[in-house]
Amino acid sequence: MLFNKKTLFSFAALLSNLTNIQAQEAAAPADSAVIKLTKDTFADFIQENPLFLAEFFAPWCGHCKHLAPEYVKAAAELEDKNIPLVQIDCTEEQELCMEYEIPGYPSLKVFKNNDPKNTKDYQGARSAESIVSYMIKESLPAVQQVGTDSELQDIVQNATQPVIVDSGVKGLNATFYDVAAKLSSDYTFISYVTSNKTVAKDLSLYLPSEDTPIVFNGDLNKLAKNATQLQEWLKVEALPYFGEIDGSVFQTYVESDIPLAYFFYTSDEEKSKYTEFFTELGKKYRGSLNFVGLDSRKYGRHAENLNMKEQFPLFAIHDMKKNLKYGLPQLAEEKFDQLKDTISIETKDISRLVENFVKGKANAIVKSEPEPEVQESNVFKLVGTTHDKIVSDKKKDVLVKYYAPWCGHCKRLAPIYEELADVYASDKKASSKVLIAEVDATANDISDLNIEGYPTIILYPAGKNAEPVTFTSQRTLDGFLKFLKENGSNRVDGESLYEKYAAAKKEAEEDEEDEEDLDHDEL
The missing domain is CATH 3.40.30.10 (Glutaredoxin)
Incomplete structure (x- = not known):
């Protein structure tokens, strides 16, 4: 998948159907049907029970506290069917939770056939009804x-x-x-x-x-x-021609590896009005686009993730592989405020956008900061509209730092990265062969890129821009210089450059000290 996983997770979190149940303690009460397991009892329990659901949790976790009453209720309903529900406290059983690579809390895993390695993540709704239905289905023959x-x-x-x-x-x-x-x-x-x-x-x-x-x-x-x-x-x-999307099915649509077309509706009546139209579109473009409905009253903020204003009803397309978004033109805010009670979407406009998208003729809506009129430092600032052109330079090795303004690691790296840029900028010949750049990945759309964390640093070698190399070494000046020499097409010797740069810098500092001493003597 070539889409930003962080963005994907934010989509899933936004679409999650969170219930307003009153929170209780994350750990199930002692008198409930939920069984508490430890590292010492876990292995034997697996051998004694061919099917069970395990919740890996932390007592302080808010989502675990919200899940608790539903989990307890599900355990009671499944008890007489001999399908146990268990809990493992990861603050006490850290080794066991590390063994199963628990990424966050709560994590729900299904264990089957007395096999500790035969697990399946439960990704359904976190309600007693859904858990019971899912586990009963798991108990039936495949x-x-x-x-x-x-x-x-x-x-x-x-x-x-x-x-x-x-x-x-x-x-x-x-x-x-x-x-x-x-x-x-x-x-x-x-x-x-x-x-x-x-x-x-x-x-x-x-x-x-x-x-x-x-x-x-x-x-x-x-x-x-x-x-x-x-x-x-x-x-x-197996996906519906026009289905309703929320957190419980979002991953299923992602795994289909097909672009997703959203219709944000403002009422159940409005959705019904368009259902037949979108169902027919779904049949016509099966395999090219999945069509879904999204209740703007609950999930309206998701429009921002698609580079659209919160003006509903709304239609937009997201190509998740390329992380490109497409939508119908929207009104200026003042005009929308005047007309919002009478706005509707013409089906002919939706059909035209869909047809253009499938044919590759639609124009993506790219989120981008303004292009800088002047580069303020030797670290070249990229934005969404300039990124692809700059990294495709056939003559330069382009090193790009993808960062987030709030990222602590990015802030600590900044002075090292700036000095790296200064080293190459200090030599005219080197500066024509190496470009040190950065882009705020939270404020600019970057297509065809998988950013799993910040900072992500990628080298686009000259003439081999389609074969980028991710920097994974220590984030030191020496580490960057060696990386660029070994992986860049131009093989610029940054270490030799640094010796000249450091000597010139030292000389400049000494001259400055001499000038200060001279000023002092004159006084």
Whole structure:
């Protein structure tokens, strides 16, 4: 994925459907059905229980406190079904939590088949109802056997998640079961075994609320030998043509690896008015765009992440792989305030933007600071609109620091980075071959770049700009000089430059001291 993970996480957090339940202690009460585990009891518990859900938490965690009453309620409902819910306090069991690489709190993991390595992250809604439904589904066979058409129709008509049906495709059985074992919590897998010779031997997908199945129209022989292909097909085809998005399903849309088109609506009536239109668009552009509805009353701030003003209704597209955003023109704030109660979106305008996007003709909305009229230091300041042009310089090795203004590591690096720029700027020949630059990644859109933390420092070698090299050494002046010499196309000897730069700097400082002494003598 070539999108900013930090931005992605902020999207997911914004879209999360947080409930206003009263917080209690994060640890479940002693008299609840939740079982407390430690490093000493964890291994034995796994061997004794083929299925359970584990919450890795911290007592001070606010999200853990909000989850607690729902978790306790779910544990009580699942107790008589022999599906335990357990808790591990990571402030006391640090070694165990490190073993499972717990990234944050609370982290919910499903353990199955008495295998400590066979875990699956629970990413559903944090409500008792969702947890109970999910765990009961996990307890069922990965593939259900069906022998009659009436049985199949009963399952399809009452399904709340996509149903995938193997009607006896030759050679598919092993692959089908393999995929079902991995994805049974997200889909219902049916093996339709019947003696009725009129039933077609195919692979069909039934979406909730859709009467007509989606039939796999590729090469079934290749599919039977390729579990990955089946999974990729499901990631695309199992999504609704026009679905509602929130935190519980956001990751599913991300994993489809397809751009996401948002319709921000202001009321349920408004959403209903556009549903048929967007459903048809979803069918027409299947595999090119996913269409979703977003309630602006809850998630209106997400418009800012798409470089759009909070003017609703609103339509925008986000190409997450390239981190590019597209939207319909918006009004000046004063004009919007005058007309906001009468604004609507013309379907023809949405269709035109979608068509242009798919054809590659739409213009992205790039968030960018103004281009500096004057560069104030030897560290060249990039902005969103100049970044790609500068890093594509065929004659210069361009080193770019991607930073955030609030980042402490970035602030500590700043004087070292400035001196690095001064070293190369001190020599005319070197300055024509090496550029030291930086960009505020929070204020400027940078496409096709994965920024996982700040500062991220990347070298774009001259003539090989499409093959950037990430700096991972110690952030010292010597470390940067060696890195640029070894990885830059121009192989500029920065260490020799620094010797000359340091000598000239020392000489200048001594001259300045002499001048001060002279002034003092004259006084």
